[in-house]
Amino acid sequence: MGKEKDVKLKPVSSSGKKSSAIQKSISNNSNLCNDRLSINLTKDDLTFTRNTLNNLSHLMYDETARKIFIEFSELEHSHNHILFWLEANEFKEKYIPVKSYDKSLKPEQQQMPIELPISTTKNQELLNNNVQTPNNKENEEEKEKEEDEEEEEQQQEGADKRESKKEEEEEEEQQSSQQSQLPSESSDNHLKLSASGNKVSRESSSESDDEEADESTLAAKSNMKNALYIFDKYLTPQSQLEVNLDFKTYIDIKKKIESNEIPLSIFDKSQKEIFEVIYNDSYFRFKSSSTFKYLLACTENNELSNSLSKPIKSPKKHSKKTSCFCF
Amino acid sequence: MCMRKETTPESVISRKIDYEIKKDSQTLSTMKLLLLGGGESGKSTIFKQIISFQDENTKKEYTPSTDSITKNIFTNILTSIQTLINSLSLYQLEFTNDSDKKASERVLSVCEQLENINQSIFQAIAVDIKALWANEHIQSIFNNPKRLYLINDSSEYFFSNIDRFLSSSFKPNQTDFLRVRVKTTGIIEADFTVETVPFKIIDVGGQKNQRRKWIHCFQNITCVLFVTSLNDYDTVLEEDGATSRFSDSLGIFTEMVNSQWFLQSAFVLFLNKVDLFKEKIKKVPLNQHLTDFQGRNDSYNECSTFIKDKFITANKNPSKFVYHHFTCALDSQAIEVVFKSIQDTLLSDIVSVL
Numbered sequence: 106m107g108k109e110k111d112v113k114l115k116p117v118s119s120s121g122k123k124s125s126a127i128q129k130s131i132s133n134n135s136n137l138c139n140d141r142l143s144i145n146l147t148k149d150d151l152t153f154t155r156n157t158l159n160n161l162s163h164l165m166y167d168e169t170a171r172k173i174f175i176e177f178s179e180l181e182h183s184h185n186h187i188l189f190w191l192e193a194n195e196f197k198e199k200y201i202p203v204k205s206y207d208k209s210l211k212p213e214q215q216q217m218p219i220e221l222p223i224s225t226t227k228n229q230e231l232l233n234n235n236v237q238t239p240n241n242k243e244n245e246e247e248k249e250k251e252e253d254e255e256e257e258e259q260q261q262e263g264a265d266k267r268e269s270k271k272e273e274e275e276e277e278e279q280q281s282s283q284q285s286q287l288p289s290e291s292s293d294n295h296l297k298l299s300a301s302g303n304k305v306s307r308e309s310s311s312e313s314d315d316e317e318a319d320e321s322t323l324a325a326k327s328n329m330k331n332a333l334y335i336f337d338k339y340l341t342p343q344s345q346l347e348v349n350l351d352f353k354t355y356i357d358i359k360k361k362i363e364s365n366e367i368p369l370s371i372f373d374k375s376q377k378e379i380f381e382v383i384y385n386d387s388y389f390r391f392k393s394s395s396t397f398k399y400l401l402a403c404t405e406n407n408e409l410s411n412s413l414s415k416p417i418k419s420p421k422k423h424s425k426k427t428s429c430f431c432f
Numbered sequence: 433m434c435m436r437k438e439t440t441p442e443s444v445i446s447r448k449i450d451y452e453i454k455k456d457s458q459t460l461s462t463m464k465l466l467l468l469g470g471g472e473s474g475k476s477t478i479f480k481q482i483i484s485f486q487d488e489n490t491k492k493e494y495t496p497s498t499d500s501i502t503k504n505i506f507t508n509i510l511t512s513i514q515t516l517i518n519s520l521s522l523y524q525l526e527f528t529n530d531s532d533k534k535a536s537e538r539v540l541s542v543c544e545q546l547e548n549i550n551q552s553i554f555q556a557i558a559v560d561i562k563a564l565w566a567n568e569h570i571q572s573i574f575n576n577p578k579r580l581y582l583i584n585d586s587s588e589y590f591f592s593n594i595d596r597f598l599s600s601s602f603k604p605n606q607t608d609f610l611r612v613r614v615k616t617t618g619i620i621e622a623d624f625t626v627e628t629v630p631f632k633i634i635d636v637g638g639q640k641n642q643r644r645k646w647i648h649c650f651q652n653i654t655c656v657l658f659v660t661s662l663n664d665y666d667t668v669l670e671e672d673g674a675t676s677r678f679s680d681s682l683g684i685f686t687e688m689v690n691s692q693w694f695l696q697s698a699f700v701l702f703l704n705k706v707d708l709f710k711e712k713i714k715k716v717p718l719n720q721h722l723t724d725f726q727g728r729n730d731s732y733n734e735c736s737t738f739i740k741d742k743f744i745t746a747n748k749n750p751s752k753f754v755y756h757h758f759t760c761a762l763d764s765q766a767i768e769v770v771f772k773s774i775q776d777t778l779l780s781d782i783v784s785v786l
Contacts, residue, residue: 182645183618347641349617352673380547385504385614389496 151407158400161388177396183387185346186379189339193372196331200369201324328367336362349382350375462630463778464652468688469659470681471638471670474704476616477761479635485768486624494622501604504612505597506554507546512587513561514543516570519581525569532567535560555598565591577715582670586611610762619649626775640671655698658685662709662739666721686746700774701743701756
């Protein structure tokens with residue numbers, strides 16, 4: 106526990122002056138061990154309150170507090186559990202329901218031309234802000250779906266418009282190449298997947314039944330890929346980041362993957378178990394650490410210096426904008 | 433490729449100097465004790481015990497709040513009863529009367545939301561837990577010498593103390609704290625001083641998936657405290673449900689005791705859970721599981737010596753001496769005696785070097 110002293114933490118001055126206190130290297134969620142970015146914890150970063158810190162589930166949804174917790178647990182080599190929990194959450198967000206797949210997508214078709222550029226600029230923004238890449242992945246996935254829908258439309262319009270389609274494809278490719286600059290390795294995989302998906306739909310006949318089947322296989326493929334990503338990274342005994350999971354839970358997941366059946370709830374039980382492990386073990390130590398005491402002091406100072414009229418933000422899921430890291 | 437080491441007077445002197453430098457540097461730095469062993473062997477219990485022998489500040493720093501201990505006790509109890517209910521089918525048994533059936537359903541639904549457990553939920557479900565624990569089928573599978581499931585070693589203690597935990601003024605005592613099972617993840621360090629000598633004790637997770645983290649703390653270890661559970665000769669690993677815990681533990685011991693990392697480290701072997709072992713050999717003959725055992729199954733001395741020898745002979749380094757202790761990690765006095773003796777040995781080593 107003495108190691109945590111390496112993390113240089115100074116209290117935020119109550120005068121409201123930005124303290125350039127922390128030079129920390131924080132591992133980014135999706136590129137876990139390589140992508141190190143250093144941040145300064147400023148007064149604006151205090152998106153968390155005393156309550157956030159004292160409640161593990163709130164803490165896990167607050168980006169800043171969570172990153173510090175991950176950093177802390179990294180020192181005692183128990184960060185793999187937190188990362189697993191987060192990525193399992195991400196899996197659920199990215200999950201494409203297989204059966205209701207095309208119904209849910211129909212309304213989105215109309216918005217497609219507007220959505221596309223926005224999502225690209227979003228990605229750019231996200232990159233600049235160094236906000237976690239999972240969001241990028243989500244956008245990509247939306248795009249992926251959209252691309253497929255586009256494909257479909259074109260096929261229905263007939264073969265004589267092949268020329269324009271090619272042009273569009275080129276555009277897509279350009280976007281794709283933009284995307285591939287993203288640091289996330291899984292984004293490449295997504296693109297590959299979508300490319301193969303296009304191929305399939307091109308070869309198949311224009312009967313709508315088949316297309317639906319293609320879409321659902323595509324969705325199933327994507328879910329499977331995401332599930333395998335987590336499985337290989339955190340669950341297989343060969344993995345460096347293997348989590349401390351009950352053997353039965355592991356076998357259940359393994360069986361489901363082997364039988365090609367990926368329900369939304371596939372990681373639920375393991376996530377629960379790991380949450381318990383984090384709660385009982387790492388979180389308890391985090392709470393008794395000096396880092397934690399420092400964070401508490403920060404929130405107190407912050408509350409004092411802020412006028413009492415300012416409402417305390419409750420932690421929200423997807424609070425993308427709440428974390429502003431200054432460089 | 434293969435250079436033969438020349439034993440010249442110079443090289444001997446050089447090695448001697450190297451050795452002395454190393455010894456000296458060790459005396460200046462912290463005494464590092466490292467707890468190793470398989471899952472549920474009792475490393476964290478010994479860790480808790482050693483902390484409890486230290487001064488008030490150290491104790492306060494490394495002991496969780498009573499709230500979290502209480503919550504862990506509730507979780508332990510519910511997990512145990514859940515395991516028992518779910519294991520009935522392994523013995524082709526099921527609840528025969530409706531009230532037990534309903535009670536089990538209620539208990540299992542609480543287990544679904546284990547993270548929300550608190551005093552009032554526990555108080556509400558406790559009647560059902562007690563009824564189920566008293567159920568003949570549950571008792572029969574719990575006492576069945578052939579265990580087909582894994583259950584916390586302290587479950588019986590917790591079930592029989594349920595009434596005490598129900599009181600809203602309940603404060604866990606030291607035994608409760610020692611008994612409660614929390615899976616350790618990662619590497620935990622605690623610092624304290626004994627007679628101005630700084631000590632660091634390191635606890636690790638014992639499951640297979642945790643072991644690859646061990647290497648992070650192998651440097652400059654003064655003393656390895658290897659913990660193995662005597663009681664585990666008939667059980668399998670939680671992490672794969674197949675490997676015998678005994679052979680797994682012996683395997684890691686062999687690897688560690690002969691490891692290059694610990695050439696300079698003292699080695700202490702804790703043959704733990706003696707109390708449970710004494711009870712178990714009456715019910716489960718040792719030679720059923722360790723087939724090369726020739727002694728009498730009902731003799732504690734012969735059984736325990738047999739297991740001890742298996743470990744001691746795994747040490748292939750004749751110049752390394754492995755101290756061993758038969759322990760019950762829950763027995764504070766006994767652990768204190770053992771720890772004091774280790775401490776004295778380590779401290780006297782310093783003195784002899786000086």
